[in-house]
Amino acid sequence: MPATRWGIVSAGRISSDFAAAIRQYPLSENEIVCIAARQLTSAEEFAKKFNISKAYGSYKEIADDQNVDVVYIGCISSSHAEVMDMMLKAKKHVICEKPICMNSNQLKNTIDIAKKNDVFLMEAFWSRCFPSVNDFRNELNALGDIRVLTINFGVDITGGDCTQFKKIGRGALMDLGCYPIMFANFIFGCEKPDKIVASAQLSSSSGVDQLTTVALHYSNGRMVNITISNNCLLDNTLKSILSKRICCDSRFLASD
């Protein structure tokens, strides 16, 4: 089987982490064939660092590159939908950094495009793919039905200039909230909540949410209560209250 040929969108930190991870695999299995950034010089620098043969100054060039099988999208969140749609229409498979889109309408449209073009589309929730996560769920399931999850996840990632946060689609819910929500979905077998109630403190400077609660109400009186912050280090635990009244306390899966 020939190597899977990757194109990487954006030369930022997340893309760099992704490229470093791909480099752990033999070139005969996974090859990074090109990198694109809005600034060609950034792409060239990235290409040099990871020994990638082609560097582009626009994402469109990846869409047009016939040597690319799958595109990893690591650009700013607010551009995800547009860039994904471009790649999917060019029949590239796509793995997109979280949050995959800014809202459900964008996502529905993107999924539609992926289906029409018969290509693979995935949100890059790496922690969802840890073997330990499956083990955790299996162990929980063996203990009994889960009644309540309370999840706190907060890290200060607002350093530096935050004024662009709103424009580029960042905020506590988008940056960090997607992790506990993914986790709740995963533990409850992707059951759709009956009701979602959220409230947030907005930053007066950046305009994005910085301390947010989300209550997910599920059938049979089950609930998930989440506290998220992007400017405050929380204790980052997940508590599972089971019907047999066993309480499991776990360090939440953080990305570090």
Added chain:
Amino acid sequence: MPATRWGIVSAGRISSDFAAAIRQYPLSENEIVCIAARQLTSAEEFAKKFNISKAYGSYKEIADDQNVDVVYIGCISSSHAEVMDMMLKAKKHVICEKPICMNSNQLKNTIDIAKKNDVFLMEAFWSRCFPSVNDFRNELNALGDIRVLTINFGVDITGGDCTQFKKIGRGALMDLGCYPIMFANFIFGCEKPDKIVASAQLSSSSGVDQLTTVALHYSNGRMVNITISNNCLLDNTLKSILSKRICCDSRFLASD
């Protein structure tokens, strides 16, 4: 100084606990002069148990008793407002079991009546009066500003026939939620939240809330996120996230 003369409204379990506590004091300081229940026989039984000289078959008789200085109200929550008003108008001081009223309109009206009649009125939050609670707040304050509190408080108190719960003013928020809310108020120096967002799972049989979240949003981006249940034993902890990123984990003050 003569002994404080108590009248007790209702012969239920909470009143019994209260009478037992009062009995710890010398009779020369605190004397229970009468007990009233809706059933005279219940009042008589209670009077016998606690050696109280007068038992009444109606609360009105306590209001009319000139020997009573202060009334402890331990009847069902939905009757608190009516009984308090009766006692306050009779110029009795009042200590009322929590929750003091069913809604803020009732409470405003009751406070008005207490002021007009120049008598003392207090909600019976005994845990608020523990010396350890003051110590805890002082220790927290010494550590730094509190950014986030997450409080879980849940006990299964729905045993037996719950069908009357709605009528008598019971539910997770009324029964248990008032404790973490009192605690949040206390820690934040009774500052009024800017915003309150709550959501609940209602029991299909009793109609009251059984799993409830309350987010209290305070000034300067501070927040309290509470999970309450009256049919599920939670881990009953209070977590305080401080500006210096110290996390304090405390067992919540339960009544047992």
